[in-house]
Amino acid sequence: MTSRTARKTGSETALAPRLPAHETIYRELRALVLFGDLAPGQAVTIQGLCDRLGAGMTPVREALRRLIAEGALEFQGNRRVSVPLLDAGNIGELIFARQWLDPHLARRATERATPADLDHLTEVDDDLDRAILRGDMRAYLELNHRFHRALYEIAAAPILTDVADGLWLRFGPSLRVVCGRVGTEGLPDRHKDLLAAMRAGDTEAAAEAIRADVVQGMEQVRQSLSRQPRDD
Protein backbone atom coordinates (compact mmCIF):
# COMPACT_ATOMS: atom_id res chain seq x y z
CA MET A 1 0.00 0.00 0.00
CA THR A 2 1.02 3.60 0.36
CA SER A 3 3.55 3.44 3.14
CA ARG A 4 5.48 6.44 2.04
CA THR A 5 5.07 8.55 5.12
CA ALA A 6 8.79 8.69 5.83
CA ARG A 7 9.26 10.88 2.80
CA LYS A 8 7.77 14.02 4.12
CA THR A 9 8.92 16.23 6.93
CA GLY A 10 8.75 14.61 10.30
CA SER A 11 5.26 15.89 11.05
CA GLU A 12 3.24 12.77 11.71
CA THR A 13 0.00 14.07 13.09
CA ALA A 14 -0.84 10.71 14.61
CA LEU A 15 -4.15 9.75 13.03
CA ALA A 16 -4.86 12.58 10.62
CA PRO A 17 -3.07 11.75 7.40
CA ARG A 18 -5.08 14.18 5.34
CA LEU A 19 -8.05 11.96 4.63
CA PRO A 20 -10.05 13.44 1.74
CA ALA A 21 -13.20 15.25 2.77
CA HIS A 22 -15.53 13.14 0.63
CA GLU A 23 -14.14 10.05 2.33
CA THR A 24 -14.79 11.49 5.76
CA ILE A 25 -18.30 12.55 4.82
CA TYR A 26 -18.94 9.12 3.36
CA ARG A 27 -17.95 7.36 6.55
CA GLU A 28 -20.01 9.66 8.72
CA LEU A 29 -23.07 9.23 6.56
CA ARG A 30 -22.50 5.51 6.35
CA ALA A 31 -22.41 5.24 10.11
CA LEU A 32 -25.51 7.37 10.34
CA VAL A 33 -27.35 4.91 8.11
CA LEU A 34 -25.78 1.72 9.43
CA PHE A 35 -26.63 2.37 13.05
CA GLY A 36 -30.04 3.82 12.49
CA ASP A 37 -29.42 7.48 13.26
CA LEU A 38 -31.30 8.06 10.04
CA ALA A 39 -34.60 6.23 10.26
CA PRO A 40 -36.05 4.25 7.34
CA GLY A 41 -38.12 6.51 5.14
CA GLN A 42 -36.38 9.63 6.36
CA ALA A 43 -35.55 12.05 3.56
CA VAL A 44 -32.27 13.93 3.31
CA THR A 45 -31.32 16.91 1.19
CA ILE A 46 -27.88 17.78 -0.05
CA GLN A 47 -27.93 21.21 1.46
CA GLY A 48 -29.34 19.88 4.71
CA LEU A 49 -26.37 17.55 4.96
CA CYS A 50 -23.99 20.36 4.08
CA ASP A 51 -25.27 22.25 7.10
CA ARG A 52 -25.44 19.19 9.37
CA LEU A 53 -21.91 18.11 8.58
CA GLY A 54 -20.47 21.55 7.92
CA ALA A 55 -19.01 20.62 4.55
CA GLY A 56 -19.02 21.84 1.00
CA MET A 57 -21.55 20.38 -1.35
CA THR A 58 -19.19 18.64 -3.74
CA PRO A 59 -17.91 16.12 -1.18
CA VAL A 60 -21.45 15.60 0.09
CA ARG A 61 -22.68 14.90 -3.42
CA GLU A 62 -19.97 12.32 -4.01
CA ALA A 63 -20.63 10.60 -0.72
CA LEU A 64 -24.33 10.47 -1.53
CA ARG A 65 -23.70 8.93 -4.95
CA ARG A 66 -21.61 6.28 -3.32
CA LEU A 67 -24.20 5.44 -0.71
CA ILE A 68 -26.96 5.37 -3.29
CA ALA A 69 -24.91 2.99 -5.41
CA GLU A 70 -24.45 0.74 -2.39
CA GLY A 71 -28.16 0.72 -1.68
CA ALA A 72 -27.81 2.54 1.61
CA LEU A 73 -29.88 5.40 0.27
CA GLU A 74 -32.55 5.58 -2.36
CA PHE A 75 -32.90 8.08 -5.15
CA GLN A 76 -36.65 8.43 -4.86
CA GLY A 77 -38.02 11.19 -7.00
CA ASN A 78 -36.04 13.54 -9.10
CA ARG A 79 -35.50 15.55 -6.01
CA ARG A 80 -35.62 13.36 -2.96
CA VAL A 81 -33.05 11.08 -1.43
CA SER A 82 -34.14 8.98 1.51
CA VAL A 83 -33.35 5.93 3.57
CA PRO A 84 -35.14 2.99 1.91
CA LEU A 85 -38.23 1.56 3.54
CA LEU A 86 -38.10 -2.21 3.40
CA ASP A 87 -41.16 -4.30 2.71
CA ALA A 88 -41.62 -7.97 3.52
CA GLY A 89 -40.27 -8.99 0.14
CA ASN A 90 -37.07 -7.01 0.62
CA ILE A 91 -36.55 -8.57 4.02
CA GLY A 92 -37.04 -11.98 2.46
CA GLU A 93 -34.35 -11.24 -0.09
CA LEU A 94 -31.98 -10.08 2.61
CA ILE A 95 -32.63 -13.16 4.73
CA PHE A 96 -32.04 -15.38 1.75
CA ALA A 97 -28.83 -13.61 0.81
CA ARG A 98 -27.34 -13.60 4.27
CA GLN A 99 -28.38 -17.17 4.92
CA TRP A 100 -26.16 -18.10 2.05
CA LEU A 101 -23.35 -15.58 2.38
CA ASP A 102 -22.61 -15.59 6.08
CA PRO A 103 -22.28 -19.38 6.46
CA HIS A 104 -19.98 -19.52 3.46
CA LEU A 105 -17.76 -16.81 4.86
CA ALA A 106 -17.85 -18.50 8.27
CA ARG A 107 -16.62 -21.74 6.69
CA ARG A 108 -13.75 -19.97 5.00
CA ALA A 109 -12.95 -18.07 8.16
CA THR A 110 -12.89 -21.27 10.20
CA GLU A 111 -10.42 -22.81 7.78
CA ARG A 112 -8.13 -19.79 7.80
CA ALA A 113 -8.40 -18.38 11.32
CA THR A 114 -5.19 -18.01 13.30
CA PRO A 115 -5.17 -18.09 17.11
CA ALA A 116 -4.77 -14.32 17.05
CA ASP A 117 -7.88 -14.01 14.91
CA LEU A 118 -9.84 -16.12 17.37
CA ASP A 119 -8.60 -14.01 20.27
CA HIS A 120 -9.72 -10.87 18.50
CA LEU A 121 -13.17 -12.28 17.79
CA THR A 122 -13.51 -13.39 21.40
CA GLU A 123 -12.54 -9.95 22.58
CA VAL A 124 -15.14 -8.24 20.42
CA ASP A 125 -17.77 -10.72 21.57
CA ASP A 126 -16.94 -10.05 25.21
CA ASP A 127 -17.44 -6.34 24.62
CA LEU A 128 -20.70 -7.25 22.95
CA ASP A 129 -21.88 -9.15 26.00
CA ARG A 130 -21.06 -6.23 28.22
CA ALA A 131 -23.01 -3.89 25.95
CA ILE A 132 -26.06 -6.17 26.12
CA LEU A 133 -25.90 -6.36 29.92
CA ARG A 134 -25.52 -2.61 30.05
CA GLY A 135 -28.54 -2.22 27.81
CA ASP A 136 -26.47 -0.05 25.48
CA MET A 137 -28.17 -0.58 22.16
CA ARG A 138 -25.94 1.64 20.07
CA ALA A 139 -22.87 -0.19 21.32
CA TYR A 140 -24.61 -3.51 20.63
CA LEU A 141 -25.28 -2.52 17.05
CA GLU A 142 -21.72 -1.35 16.47
CA LEU A 143 -20.10 -4.34 18.12
CA ASN A 144 -22.37 -6.85 16.45
CA HIS A 145 -21.43 -5.31 13.13
CA ARG A 146 -17.78 -5.30 14.08
CA PHE A 147 -17.96 -8.97 15.00
CA HIS A 148 -19.38 -9.99 11.65
CA ARG A 149 -16.97 -7.67 9.85
CA ALA A 150 -14.06 -9.28 11.63
CA LEU A 151 -15.34 -12.67 10.54
CA TYR A 152 -15.52 -11.49 6.95
CA GLU A 153 -11.97 -10.15 7.13
CA ILE A 154 -10.68 -13.52 8.24
CA ALA A 155 -12.48 -15.22 5.37
CA ALA A 156 -10.34 -13.16 2.97
CA ALA A 157 -12.89 -13.08 0.17
CA PRO A 158 -12.95 -9.46 -0.90
CA ILE A 159 -15.82 -9.60 -3.37
CA LEU A 160 -18.16 -11.59 -1.16
CA THR A 161 -17.24 -9.32 1.73
CA ASP A 162 -18.21 -6.31 -0.35
CA VAL A 163 -21.55 -7.92 -1.09
CA ALA A 164 -22.11 -8.69 2.58
CA ASP A 165 -21.24 -5.11 3.54
CA GLY A 166 -23.83 -3.89 1.07
CA LEU A 167 -26.46 -6.10 2.68
CA TRP A 168 -25.65 -4.70 6.12
CA LEU A 169 -26.17 -1.19 4.84
CA ARG A 170 -29.61 -2.17 3.63
CA PHE A 171 -30.99 -3.69 6.80
CA GLY A 172 -29.06 -1.56 9.28
CA PRO A 173 -31.75 1.10 9.72
CA SER A 174 -34.50 -1.47 10.18
CA LEU A 175 -32.41 -3.37 12.69
CA ARG A 176 -32.20 -0.26 14.79
CA VAL A 177 -35.96 0.17 14.68
CA VAL A 178 -36.48 -3.42 15.78
CA CYS A 179 -34.04 -3.09 18.65
CA GLY A 180 -35.82 0.04 19.72
CA ARG A 181 -38.95 -2.02 20.18
CA VAL A 182 -37.53 -5.25 21.49
CA GLY A 183 -34.81 -3.93 23.76
CA THR A 184 -31.49 -5.64 24.27
CA GLU A 185 -32.94 -8.73 25.91
CA GLY A 186 -33.68 -11.55 23.54
CA LEU A 187 -31.12 -10.26 21.08
CA PRO A 188 -29.51 -13.02 19.08
CA ASP A 189 -26.09 -14.08 20.16
CA ARG A 190 -25.05 -17.41 18.80
CA HIS A 191 -21.52 -16.10 18.75
CA LYS A 192 -20.44 -18.44 21.55
CA ASP A 193 -21.43 -21.46 19.47
CA LEU A 194 -19.62 -19.99 16.50
CA LEU A 195 -16.43 -19.36 18.43
CA ALA A 196 -16.48 -22.84 19.92
CA ALA A 197 -16.90 -24.37 16.47
CA MET A 198 -14.11 -22.25 15.04
CA ARG A 199 -11.75 -23.21 17.81
CA ALA A 200 -12.55 -26.86 17.18
CA GLY A 201 -12.04 -26.35 13.45
CA ASP A 202 -15.55 -27.65 12.80
CA THR A 203 -16.48 -25.73 9.67
CA GLU A 204 -20.00 -27.09 9.38
CA ALA A 205 -20.86 -26.31 12.98
CA ALA A 206 -19.52 -22.80 12.48
CA ALA A 207 -21.64 -22.35 9.38
CA GLU A 208 -24.73 -23.57 11.20
CA ALA A 209 -24.08 -21.32 14.18
CA ILE A 210 -23.80 -18.20 12.06
CA ARG A 211 -26.81 -19.24 10.02
CA ALA A 212 -28.89 -19.53 13.16
CA ASP A 213 -27.65 -16.18 14.40
CA VAL A 214 -28.43 -14.45 11.13
CA VAL A 215 -31.84 -16.03 10.65
CA GLN A 216 -32.94 -15.31 14.18
CA GLY A 217 -31.97 -11.65 13.91
CA MET A 218 -33.43 -11.17 10.46
CA GLU A 219 -36.68 -12.93 11.31
CA GLN A 220 -37.13 -10.54 14.19
CA VAL A 221 -36.80 -7.72 11.70
CA ARG A 222 -39.32 -9.35 9.40
CA GLN A 223 -41.88 -9.91 12.12
CA SER A 224 -41.47 -6.43 13.49
CA LEU A 225 -41.80 -4.95 10.03
CA SER A 226 -44.91 -6.92 9.12
CA ARG A 227 -46.50 -6.03 12.41
CA GLN A 228 -46.08 -2.34 11.84
CA PRO A 229 -44.85 -1.62 8.34
CA ARG A 230 -45.05 2.16 8.62
CA ASP A 231 -43.61 4.01 11.49
CA ASP A 232 -42.44 7.60 11.64
Add this chain to the structure above:
Amino acid sequence: MTSRTARKTGSETALAPRLPAHETIYRELRALVLFGDLAPGQAVTIQGLCDRLGAGMTPVREALRRLIAEGALEFQGNRRVSVPLLDAGNIGELIFARQWLDPHLARRATERATPADLDHLTEVDDDLDRAILRGDMRAYLELNHRFHRALYEIAAAPILTDVADGLWLRFGPSLRVVCGRVGTEGLPDRHKDLLAAMRAGDTEAAAEAIRADVVQGMEQVRQSLSRQPRDD
Protein backbone atom coordinates in the same frame (compact mmCIF):
# COMPACT_ATOMS: atom_id res chain seq x y z
CA MET B 1 -34.70 1.73 -10.36
CA THR B 2 -34.16 4.31 -13.02
CA SER B 3 -37.67 5.65 -13.26
CA ARG B 4 -36.71 9.20 -13.96
CA THR B 5 -39.07 10.08 -16.74
CA ALA B 6 -40.25 13.59 -17.29
CA ARG B 7 -43.41 13.97 -15.29
CA LYS B 8 -45.43 16.71 -16.79
CA THR B 9 -43.24 18.58 -19.19
CA GLY B 10 -45.20 19.62 -22.20
CA SER B 11 -42.49 18.75 -24.70
CA GLU B 12 -41.05 15.38 -23.86
CA THR B 13 -41.39 13.78 -27.31
CA ALA B 14 -38.43 11.51 -26.48
CA LEU B 15 -36.08 13.91 -28.19
CA ALA B 16 -34.45 15.77 -25.32
CA PRO B 17 -34.95 13.64 -22.23
CA ARG B 18 -32.74 16.09 -20.38
CA LEU B 19 -31.08 13.19 -18.63
CA PRO B 20 -28.64 14.51 -16.03
CA ALA B 21 -25.10 14.57 -17.25
CA HIS B 22 -23.70 12.42 -14.47
CA GLU B 23 -26.28 9.78 -15.32
CA THR B 24 -25.28 9.79 -18.96
CA ILE B 25 -21.61 9.62 -18.12
CA TYR B 26 -22.28 6.81 -15.68
CA ARG B 27 -24.05 4.73 -18.31
CA GLU B 28 -21.34 5.31 -20.89
CA LEU B 29 -18.60 4.37 -18.48
CA ARG B 30 -20.58 1.40 -17.24
CA ALA B 31 -20.97 0.09 -20.77
CA LEU B 32 -17.27 0.67 -21.38
CA VAL B 33 -16.44 -1.55 -18.42
CA LEU B 34 -19.20 -4.11 -18.87
CA PHE B 35 -18.35 -4.94 -22.45
CA GLY B 36 -14.62 -4.85 -22.10
CA ASP B 37 -13.79 -1.63 -23.91
CA LEU B 38 -11.66 -0.93 -20.89
CA ALA B 39 -9.35 -3.88 -20.36
CA PRO B 40 -8.66 -5.33 -16.91
CA GLY B 41 -5.75 -3.52 -15.31
CA GLN B 42 -6.18 -0.46 -17.47
CA ALA B 43 -5.86 2.77 -15.54
CA VAL B 44 -8.11 5.75 -16.01
CA THR B 45 -7.75 9.33 -14.88
CA ILE B 46 -10.53 11.77 -14.16
CA GLN B 47 -9.18 14.38 -16.50
CA GLY B 48 -8.51 11.79 -19.15
CA LEU B 49 -12.16 10.79 -19.04
CA CYS B 50 -13.21 14.44 -19.15
CA ASP B 51 -11.39 14.73 -22.44
CA ARG B 52 -12.53 11.35 -23.77
CA LEU B 53 -16.18 12.00 -23.01
CA GLY B 54 -16.14 15.73 -23.48
CA ALA B 55 -17.70 16.48 -20.12
CA GLY B 56 -17.06 18.55 -17.06
CA MET B 57 -15.23 16.99 -14.20
CA THR B 58 -17.99 17.03 -11.61
CA PRO B 59 -20.27 14.59 -13.44
CA VAL B 60 -17.29 12.40 -14.25
CA ARG B 61 -16.24 12.35 -10.63
CA GLU B 62 -19.69 11.32 -9.50
CA ALA B 63 -19.96 8.60 -12.10
CA LEU B 64 -16.57 7.29 -11.04
CA ARG B 65 -17.57 7.18 -7.36
CA ARG B 66 -20.61 5.22 -8.30
CA LEU B 67 -18.70 2.71 -10.37
CA ILE B 68 -16.06 2.33 -7.69
CA ALA B 69 -18.78 1.68 -5.13
CA GLU B 70 -20.21 -0.99 -7.40
CA GLY B 71 -16.85 -2.69 -7.80
CA ALA B 72 -16.62 -1.91 -11.49
CA LEU B 73 -13.51 0.16 -10.88
CA GLU B 74 -10.85 0.01 -8.24
CA PHE B 75 -9.44 2.87 -6.24
CA GLN B 76 -5.85 1.67 -6.27
CA GLY B 77 -3.49 4.24 -4.85
CA ASN B 78 -4.27 7.75 -3.79
CA ARG B 79 -4.11 8.65 -7.40
CA ARG B 80 -4.94 5.71 -9.59
CA VAL B 81 -8.27 4.32 -10.62
CA SER B 82 -8.24 1.21 -12.78
CA VAL B 83 -10.28 -1.72 -13.96
CA PRO B 84 -9.70 -4.51 -11.41
CA LEU B 85 -7.50 -7.43 -12.36
CA LEU B 86 -9.10 -10.66 -11.17
CA ASP B 87 -7.08 -13.49 -9.72
CA ALA B 88 -8.16 -17.11 -9.39
CA GLY B 89 -9.59 -16.45 -5.95
CA ASN B 90 -11.77 -13.62 -7.19
CA ILE B 91 -13.09 -15.77 -10.00
CA GLY B 92 -13.88 -18.47 -7.49
CA GLU B 93 -15.89 -16.01 -5.45
CA LEU B 94 -17.78 -14.87 -8.51
CA ILE B 95 -18.53 -18.43 -9.58
CA PHE B 96 -19.79 -19.24 -6.11
CA ALA B 97 -21.97 -16.15 -5.94
CA ARG B 98 -23.54 -16.57 -9.35
CA GLN B 99 -24.03 -20.28 -8.86
CA TRP B 100 -26.28 -19.36 -5.98
CA LEU B 101 -27.86 -16.14 -7.21
CA ASP B 102 -28.76 -16.95 -10.78
CA PRO B 103 -30.58 -20.22 -10.06
CA HIS B 104 -32.56 -18.55 -7.30
CA LEU B 105 -33.61 -15.72 -9.57
CA ALA B 106 -34.40 -18.22 -12.32
CA ARG B 107 -36.71 -20.09 -9.94
CA ARG B 108 -38.53 -16.93 -9.02
CA ALA B 109 -38.71 -15.89 -12.65
CA THR B 110 -40.16 -19.24 -13.65
CA GLU B 111 -42.88 -18.88 -11.06
CA ARG B 112 -43.77 -15.37 -12.10
CA ALA B 113 -43.19 -15.27 -15.84
CA THR B 114 -46.08 -14.25 -18.05
CA PRO B 115 -46.36 -15.46 -21.67
CA ALA B 116 -45.24 -12.00 -22.75
CA ASP B 117 -42.15 -12.34 -20.59
CA LEU B 118 -41.34 -15.67 -22.20
CA ASP B 119 -41.81 -14.21 -25.66
CA HIS B 120 -39.43 -11.40 -24.84
CA LEU B 121 -36.78 -13.76 -23.52
CA THR B 122 -37.14 -15.95 -26.61
CA GLU B 123 -36.73 -12.94 -28.82
CA VAL B 124 -33.54 -11.84 -27.09
CA ASP B 125 -32.18 -15.37 -27.28
CA ASP B 126 -32.90 -15.53 -31.01
CA ASP B 127 -30.94 -12.33 -31.51
CA LEU B 128 -28.21 -13.92 -29.43
CA ASP B 129 -28.07 -16.95 -31.71
CA ARG B 130 -27.78 -14.76 -34.75
CA ALA B 131 -24.94 -12.80 -33.15
CA ILE B 132 -23.07 -16.03 -32.43
CA LEU B 133 -23.51 -17.28 -35.99
CA ARG B 134 -22.38 -13.92 -37.27
CA GLY B 135 -19.32 -14.10 -35.03
CA ASP B 136 -20.21 -10.71 -33.60
CA MET B 137 -18.67 -10.85 -30.17
CA ARG B 138 -19.71 -7.42 -29.00
CA ALA B 139 -23.32 -8.17 -29.84
CA TYR B 140 -23.01 -11.53 -28.10
CA LEU B 141 -21.79 -9.88 -24.92
CA GLU B 142 -24.54 -7.29 -24.94
CA LEU B 143 -27.32 -9.73 -25.75
CA ASN B 144 -26.13 -12.32 -23.27
CA HIS B 145 -26.18 -9.64 -20.63
CA ARG B 146 -29.58 -8.45 -21.74
CA PHE B 147 -30.93 -11.99 -21.55
CA HIS B 148 -29.84 -12.46 -17.96
CA ARG B 149 -30.99 -8.95 -17.09
CA ALA B 150 -34.43 -9.70 -18.48
CA LEU B 151 -34.53 -12.85 -16.36
CA TYR B 152 -33.67 -10.81 -13.27
CA GLU B 153 -36.40 -8.30 -14.06
CA ILE B 154 -38.99 -11.05 -14.20
CA ALA B 155 -37.82 -12.39 -10.86
CA ALA B 156 -38.82 -9.04 -9.32
CA ALA B 157 -36.30 -9.17 -6.50
CA PRO B 158 -34.73 -5.71 -6.54
CA ILE B 159 -32.03 -6.25 -3.95
CA LEU B 160 -30.81 -9.55 -5.33
CA THR B 161 -30.93 -8.07 -8.81
CA ASP B 162 -28.72 -5.22 -7.66
CA VAL B 163 -26.26 -7.72 -6.28
CA ALA B 164 -26.29 -9.70 -9.51
CA ASP B 165 -25.72 -6.53 -11.53
CA GLY B 166 -22.71 -5.79 -9.37
CA LEU B 167 -21.27 -9.21 -10.10
CA TRP B 168 -21.67 -8.69 -13.85
CA LEU B 169 -19.74 -5.46 -13.62
CA ARG B 170 -16.89 -7.32 -11.96
CA PHE B 171 -16.40 -10.13 -14.44
CA GLY B 172 -17.47 -8.24 -17.56
CA PRO B 173 -13.98 -7.09 -18.56
CA SER B 174 -12.49 -10.56 -18.09
CA LEU B 175 -15.31 -12.12 -20.07
CA ARG B 176 -14.38 -9.95 -22.99
CA VAL B 177 -10.76 -11.02 -22.76
CA VAL B 178 -11.77 -14.67 -22.73
CA CYS B 179 -14.04 -14.26 -25.72
CA GLY B 180 -11.23 -12.55 -27.54
CA ARG B 181 -9.18 -15.72 -27.16
CA VAL B 182 -11.85 -18.36 -27.57
CA GLY B 183 -13.97 -16.83 -30.29
CA THR B 184 -17.72 -17.16 -30.48
CA GLU B 185 -17.71 -20.90 -31.02
CA GLY B 186 -17.99 -22.96 -27.89
CA LEU B 187 -19.71 -20.13 -26.08
CA PRO B 188 -22.17 -21.32 -23.49
CA ASP B 189 -25.80 -21.20 -24.44
CA ARG B 190 -28.02 -23.23 -22.21
CA HIS B 191 -30.73 -20.70 -22.79
CA LYS B 192 -32.81 -23.14 -24.83
CA ASP B 193 -32.96 -25.53 -21.89
CA LEU B 194 -33.86 -22.67 -19.61
CA LEU B 195 -36.65 -21.43 -21.84
CA ALA B 196 -38.09 -24.92 -22.22
CA ALA B 197 -38.10 -25.39 -18.46
CA MET B 198 -39.71 -22.02 -17.89
CA ARG B 199 -42.43 -22.73 -20.41
CA ALA B 200 -43.09 -26.04 -18.67
CA GLY B 201 -43.12 -24.28 -15.32
CA ASP B 202 -40.40 -26.62 -14.08
CA THR B 203 -38.59 -24.39 -11.59
CA GLU B 204 -35.89 -26.87 -10.70
CA ALA B 205 -35.01 -27.60 -14.32
CA ALA B 206 -34.83 -23.87 -14.96
CA ALA B 207 -32.50 -23.41 -12.00
CA GLU B 208 -30.27 -26.23 -13.18
CA ALA B 209 -30.15 -24.90 -16.73
CA ILE B 210 -29.07 -21.46 -15.64
CA ARG B 211 -26.57 -22.94 -13.19
CA ALA B 212 -24.97 -24.95 -15.97
CA ASP B 213 -24.85 -21.91 -18.23
CA VAL B 214 -23.25 -19.76 -15.57
CA VAL B 215 -20.73 -22.33 -14.42
CA GLN B 216 -19.66 -23.19 -17.93
CA GLY B 217 -19.07 -19.55 -18.81
CA MET B 218 -17.34 -18.67 -15.58
CA GLU B 219 -15.10 -21.74 -15.67
CA GLN B 220 -13.90 -20.68 -19.08
CA VAL B 221 -12.94 -17.37 -17.56
CA ARG B 222 -11.15 -19.11 -14.73
CA GLN B 223 -9.19 -21.38 -17.00
CA SER B 224 -8.26 -18.60 -19.34
CA LEU B 225 -7.19 -16.43 -16.44
CA SER B 226 -5.05 -19.11 -14.82
CA ARG B 227 -3.41 -19.88 -18.12
CA GLN B 228 -2.31 -16.31 -18.61
CA PRO B 229 -2.92 -14.28 -15.49
CA ARG B 230 -1.14 -11.17 -16.70
CA ASP B 231 -1.74 -9.70 -20.04
CA ASP B 232 -1.09 -6.13 -21.13
Add this chain to the structure above:
DNA sequence: CAGCGATAAATTTGATCATATTCTTGGTGG
Protein backbone atom coordinates in the same frame (compact mmCIF):
# COMPACT_ATOMS: atom_id res chain seq x y z
C1' DC C 1 35.20 10.03 -17.04
C1' DA C 2 30.91 7.62 -16.74
C1' DG C 3 27.11 5.70 -14.27
C1' DC C 4 24.04 5.70 -10.46
C1' DG C 5 21.28 7.76 -6.93
C1' DA C 6 19.04 11.28 -4.65
C1' DT C 7 16.94 15.66 -4.36
C1' DA C 8 14.43 19.37 -6.13
C1' DA C 9 11.62 21.52 -9.59
C1' DA C 10 7.92 21.11 -12.85
C1' DT C 11 3.99 19.12 -14.73
C1' DT C 12 0.11 16.47 -14.29
C1' DT C 13 -3.85 15.17 -11.56
C1' DG C 14 -7.10 15.31 -7.77
C1' DA C 15 -9.98 17.87 -4.37
C1' DT C 16 -12.63 21.63 -3.11
C1' DC C 17 -15.18 25.77 -3.51
C1' DA C 18 -17.92 29.66 -5.28
C1' DT C 19 -21.06 30.59 -8.66
C1' DA C 20 -24.29 30.32 -12.49
C1' DT C 21 -28.02 27.80 -14.60
C1' DT C 22 -31.91 24.83 -14.79
C1' DC C 23 -35.70 22.40 -12.97
C1' DT C 24 -39.17 21.42 -9.55
C1' DT C 25 -42.46 23.03 -6.53
C1' DG C 26 -45.62 25.71 -4.14
C1' DG C 27 -48.22 29.81 -3.77
C1' DT C 28 -51.04 33.40 -5.61
C1' DG C 29 -53.97 35.78 -8.59
C1' DG C 30 -57.02 35.82 -12.45
Add this chain to the structure above:
DNA sequence: CCACCAAGAATATGATCAAATTTATCGCTG
Protein backbone atom coordinates in the same frame (compact mmCIF):
# COMPACT_ATOMS: atom_id res chain seq x y z
C1' DC D 1 -59.52 25.60 -11.28
C1' DC D 2 -55.77 26.67 -14.09
C1' DA D 3 -51.85 29.35 -15.21
C1' DC D 4 -48.05 32.02 -14.15
C1' DC D 5 -44.47 33.56 -11.14
C1' DA D 6 -41.25 33.25 -7.49
C1' DA D 7 -38.26 30.72 -4.39
C1' DG D 8 -35.44 27.12 -3.40
C1' DA D 9 -32.81 23.11 -4.42
C1' DA D 10 -29.90 20.39 -7.37
C1' DT D 11 -26.89 20.15 -11.34
C1' DA D 12 -22.94 21.65 -13.78
C1' DT D 13 -18.80 24.80 -14.86
C1' DG D 14 -14.44 26.70 -14.18
C1' DA D 15 -10.95 28.23 -11.26
C1' DT D 16 -7.87 27.51 -7.54
C1' DC D 17 -5.18 24.95 -4.26
C1' DA D 18 -2.70 20.86 -2.79
C1' DA D 19 -0.40 16.57 -3.60
C1' DA D 20 2.10 13.23 -6.19
C1' DT D 21 4.59 11.54 -9.87
C1' DT D 22 7.95 12.28 -13.11
C1' DT D 23 11.92 14.28 -14.86
C1' DA D 24 16.14 16.61 -14.86
C1' DT D 25 20.18 18.09 -12.75
C1' DC D 26 23.85 17.73 -9.54
C1' DG D 27 27.07 15.32 -6.73
C1' DC D 28 29.38 11.24 -5.51
C1' DT D 29 31.69 7.02 -6.29
C1' DG D 30 33.87 3.38 -8.93
